[in-house]
Amino acid sequence: xxxxxxxxxxxxxxxxxxxxxxxxxxxxxxxxxxxxxxxxxxxxxxxxxxxxxxxxxxxxxxxxxxxxxxxxxxxxxxxxxxxxxxxxxxxxxxxxxxxxxxxxxxxxxxxxxxxxxxxxxxxxxxxxxxxxxxxxxxxxxxxxxxxxxxxxxxxxxxxxxxxxxxxxxxxxxxxxxxxxxxxxxxxxxxxxxxxxxxxxxxxxxxxxxxxxxxxxxxxxxxxxxxxxxxxxxxxxxxxxxxxxxxxxxxxxxxxxxxxxxxxxxxxxxxxxxxxxxxxxxxxxxxxxxxxxxxxxxxxxxxxxxxxxxxxxxxxxxxxxxxxxxxxxxxxxxxxxxxxxxxxxxxxxxxxxx
Amino acid sequence: xxxxxxxxxxxxxxxxxxxxxxxxxxxxxxxxxxxxxxxxxxxxxxxxxxxxxxxxxxxxxxxxxxxxxxxxxxxxxxxxxxxxxxxxxxxxxxxxxxxxxxxxxxxxxxxxxxxxxxxxxxxxxxxxxxxxxxxxxxxxxxxxxxxxxxxxxxxxxxxxxxxxxxxxxxxxxxxxxxxxxxxxxxxxxxxxxxxxxxxxxxxxxxxxxxxxxxxxxxxxxxxxxxxxxxxxxxxxxxxxxxxxxxxxxxxxxxxxxxxxxxxxxxxxxxxxxxxxxxxxxxxxxxxxxxxxxxxxxxxxxxxxxxxxxxxxxxxxxxxxxxxxxxxxxxxxxxxxxxxxxxxxxxxxxxxxx
DNA sequence: GCAGATTTCCAAAGCGCTTTAAATTTTTCT
DNA sequence: AGAAAAATTTAAAGCGCTTTGGAAATCTGC
Numbered sequence: 001x002x003x004x005x006x007x008x009x010x011x012x013x014x015x016x017x018x019x020x021x022x023x024x025x026x027x028x029x030x031x032x033x034x035x036x037x038x039x040x041x042x043x044x045x046x047x048x049x050x051x052x053x054x055x056x057x058x059x060x061x062x063x064x065x066x067x068x069x070x071x072x073x074x075x076x077x078x079x080x081x082x083x084x085x086x087x088x089x090x091x092x093x094x095x096x097x098x099x100x101x102x103x104x105x106x107x108x109x110x111x112x113x114x115x116x117x118x119x120x121x122x123x124x125x126x127x128x129x130x131x132x133x134x135x136x137x138x139x140x141x142x143x144x145x146x147x148x149x150x151x152x153x154x155x156x157x158x159x160x161x162x163x164x165x166x167x168x169x170x171x172x173x174x175x176x177x178x179x180x181x182x183x184x185x186x187x188x189x190x191x192x193x194x195x196x197x198x199x200x201x202x203x204x205x206x207x208x209x210x211x212x213x214x215x216x217x218x219x220x221x222x223x224x225x226x227x228x229x230x231x232x233x234x235x236x237x238x239x240x241x242x243x244x245x246x247x248x249x250x251x252x253x254x255x256x257x258x259x260x261x262x263x264x265x266x267x268x269x270x271x272x273x274x275x276x277x278x279x280x281x282x283x284x285x286x287x288x289x290x291x292x293x294x295x296x297x298x299x300x301x302x303x304x305x306x307x308x309x310x311x312x313x314x315x316x317x318x319x320x321x322x323x324x325x326x327x328x329x330x331x332x333x334x335x336x337x338x339x340x341x342x343x344x345x346x347x348x349x350x351x352x353x
Numbered sequence: 354x355x356x357x358x359x360x361x362x363x364x365x366x367x368x369x370x371x372x373x374x375x376x377x378x379x380x381x382x383x384x385x386x387x388x389x390x391x392x393x394x395x396x397x398x399x400x401x402x403x404x405x406x407x408x409x410x411x412x413x414x415x416x417x418x419x420x421x422x423x424x425x426x427x428x429x430x431x432x433x434x435x436x437x438x439x440x441x442x443x444x445x446x447x448x449x450x451x452x453x454x455x456x457x458x459x460x461x462x463x464x465x466x467x468x469x470x471x472x473x474x475x476x477x478x479x480x481x482x483x484x485x486x487x488x489x490x491x492x493x494x495x496x497x498x499x500x501x502x503x504x505x506x507x508x509x510x511x512x513x514x515x516x517x518x519x520x521x522x523x524x525x526x527x528x529x530x531x532x533x534x535x536x537x538x539x540x541x542x543x544x545x546x547x548x549x550x551x552x553x554x555x556x557x558x559x560x561x562x563x564x565x566x567x568x569x570x571x572x573x574x575x576x577x578x579x580x581x582x583x584x585x586x587x588x589x590x591x592x593x594x595x596x597x598x599x600x601x602x603x604x605x606x607x608x609x610x611x612x613x614x615x616x617x618x619x620x621x622x623x624x625x626x627x628x629x630x631x632x633x634x635x636x637x638x639x640x641x642x643x644x645x646x647x648x649x650x651x652x653x654x655x656x657x658x659x660x661x662x663x664x665x666x667x668x669x670x671x672x673x674x675x676x677x678x679x680x681x682x683x684x685x686x687x688x689x690x691x692x693x694x695x696x697x698x699x700x701x702x703x704x705x706x
Numbered sequence: 707g708c709a710g711a712t713t714t715c716c717a718a719a720g721c722g723c724t725t726t727a728a729a730t731t732t733t734t735c736t
Numbered sequence: 737a738g739a740a741a742a743a744t745t746t747a748a749a750g751c752g753c754t755t756t757g758g759a760a761a762t763c764t765g766c
Contacts, residue, residue, distance in 0.1 A: 043468070047406075047469065048471045049405040049470055052402040058402060063451075074634070075635075076429055076432060078432055079432055080427065082451065083427050095471065096451045097413065097450045097451070098416075099448065099449070116400065117400045118413075224635050225636055254578075257611075282575070283604065284579060286579070287579065
């Protein structure tokens, strides 16, 4: 059933029916009700392509997520992010179109996306420190919101970000207060902006306490379980091993925990661990008592926030670049404790596997 | 730059330009080259909405994933699945539109999707055993492929599935061959079809060996780390605890491992664990030597396969329902070993937190 | 009861593309 | 060379909707 049929069935013009359905004022109340009833009865849904062509808006939002050919991996955080974003889209009648793009092919892609015209705005995922996409999108004149920021970009643009720096600064400070001074950082890839900021926070907190950062205690990589395991394993085997770990994701923390246990140590007593917790639905950090002490910030909430922001920008193009900085909370779990006394032979391996 | 402008710039009709660009034969070779050059030069990209309106095809595929209001969680498997599917879409010039839908609101949604007309086909995720969506979609006449199957549905439809039953049957048999008879199953929600099938396989293998299934050794739930931990913790505290676990996901297996370690036992010696491994990019199962013995099947490959299948169905609507059953391989890791001798006091807790 | 204001409706153009049917040009064959 | 056939191009209709510019109907107030 299309508009024409519906209109002729009602003995009305397409104009009137269209107006009635879209809430325009210049239509008789009785007529409107008649139209609405008929639309319901025949299950009429306007064709989105035609509507889009006529209105110039596509009622959908593009999410572009980068994947390099090397690390073809969709960040696990992504699922929760779009869960949040979707809420906003559903409420506003928007669709979500997803595009994966290989590093480097982005310029062409974005231009294409705009010219194809099937999205009204874009959410940019996983910005790197120096991200060419931002300048490009500004040029293209397509509304966009970045999930995260790009440190090395001076131009103003809209973003939603978690305060990575303060979160990790606080976590590090917390560890130093517990007496730790050998604190390891197992970070995400540091050309990613969020990871860079976390490192900054970590370094700042160390500096405050006059602790010299030790390159041997800093790792970065794709945030897998393996990264955590391998990093921790190697670091714990060092002559002067860390007594605490700061990790960038729950999955990595789990790897760290494994290495700690394999070394015959106990997490929370011999070695402390703090992780960032995105509150992913399938990876909740314990129940009542968190498993890991963590900096916590819901990525789902971030998704919701970014989507709302973008929709607002689309509705009012002049509302200017918007920003939203979400603060993480530091929650206490069982994975942290005071630094072991200096003399204690805490790194003796107990030959467990 | 739109077609009209491009055409007038070339002193050609829109028809010719359109044909040249879309590879129709009835256009002079020289003309075609001239057109193509101009299109490149001016960065011409046809407007997708207009094209869709004219052709009746939208060149995009819908992925609909269910979320109940209770468990608002996007299956972590999803990220990898679409990574695979995207490859196919990119190659074929299709877009991917994503819709989350609450349980129960699906009928309206699917009808809407069809009438709105902005997808040419649908991938159905997470089918339950008795899934009304399948009948509905068949009615609607929209091509679709199910990732998984719905056991209680007799009608024929297209699907891509991993052989859950045989995978778990084989894994269970493997454990019995190692001498285990107290084998626990920590499954996904069993109204989900894949989980049901896994249970069937598990039960079948037990039956072959004449082992009575023990309800106390069977759990189901959302496949989180917590589920694994809690289930294993409780089971290991039972009078006659399991000596082996079969889990439905890596994340759950990690929870099981945690419980095993907390009970002072060693995985692979005191207690064996086999998990299903979807080969998720961020949760690789070890490197050279797998961490867990596992039934392994790449969900990313499944995504690719499903997408290819759907595209084929769209290209040729009469190619009939297609099916693809992917077999999992059983890979050996460090988490399995012979069942401990009967008398051994293997469940003595060593009070480790 | 009627001019003017208001309300309600409609015909038609247009969004940017494809495609049918027909016109024009070029080639082929005798 | 000239008619028939083939190759190339075009004008115009149509996809399903919104929206502009009017027209028709109804309502005012005197």
